Amino acid sequence: MKNYKKTKISIIIILLLLLVGGFTLYKYMNSQPKEIIAASFLPDEKDAQKMTKKERLKAAEKEIDETTFTLSIYPEATFENGSSKGSLYIRNEVKNAYPIAVELIENGSGDVIYESGAIQPGYEITEGKLAEKLTKGKYKCTANVSIFDPKTKKYKGQTAAEVTLEVKS
Template sequence: MDNQPKEIIGGTYLPNEKDAKEMSKEERKKAAELEVDESKFTLSIYPEATFESGDASGDIYIRNEVDNAYPISVQIVEDATGENIYESGAIQPGYEVTEGKLMKKLPKGTYKCTANVSIYDPETKKFKGQTAAEIEIDVKS
C-alpha cells in the first residue's frame, strides 16, 4: 500500500468573468471589518469559582475579550436542580467579572453548574445566540 500523499487538482481552468466586479477600497475595508467583527467571539471563563460561604462574594472570573464584537451576559445554573444561582448582568467587550455574589445561599459543598452565555447585538441589544461552558462552584463553609 502506498502511504504517500496524493496531489489533488480541483478544476483545470478559471472560468471567464461574468457577474463579479472589483470592490472599491472602502468596500474591501468594510467587508474585512465585518468579517472579523461578526465571526469572532472569544470568552474566557475559569472552570471554578470559589466562595468562602454561600452568602459571601466570591472569586468568579468571566471575561468578554476586547476584540469581540458583542456584549454578553452570563447565567450560572446548578446542574442538579436547574436553578439559576448567578447572573452577571451585561459584560461589554473588553470588560470582565472577577468577583460576584450568588443569588441563592448555598450550603458548603461543590456544585457542578453550566454557565449559559447569551450574546447580544451591540446596536439593537437583541439576543443573537447562546453558548455554554461547564463551571464548578465551590462553597467553603
C-alpha cells in the first residue's frame, strides 16, 4: 500500500513537471523574434527641421528616459489648397530616446495623405506638403506615429493621435 501511494505521488509530480515544462517551452517558442519586413525600418528624413538652440537647451534640462515617450502634435493642420505646403506641427521632443515617423491617414478613405519621413529627437515639423491633392474641406485624420530603435532603425511600436486637416480652397 505504501509503494502504491509513492508511485501515485511520483506520477503526479512527473505529470506536473511535464505540464510546467511544456508550458515554458510553448511560451519560449512564441516569444522568438518575428521576421521583419522592409517597411519596418525608419524612413529617410523629409520635412523635419532641427529645433532652435534655445528650444533644445530648455528641453535638454530634462533627463532622457528610454522608458517614456512624449508626442507633441497639434490637432489641427491647415493648407491653403490641396497641392500647396501647409501648416502642421509635429515635434519629437529632445527628451525622447527614439526617432519617429508620422503618417496622416484620412479616416473616411483610409488613404495616407501625408508622410513625415524620419523625425529625430530634437527635431520638429512646422509645414509640409500632402502626398495627394485634396479638395476644399475638413478631413478627420489619424496620425500614426511609428517609433524606431535609434541604433538598428527597426520598428519598435506605434501610437496615434487624432488630427483635423483643413484645405481652404
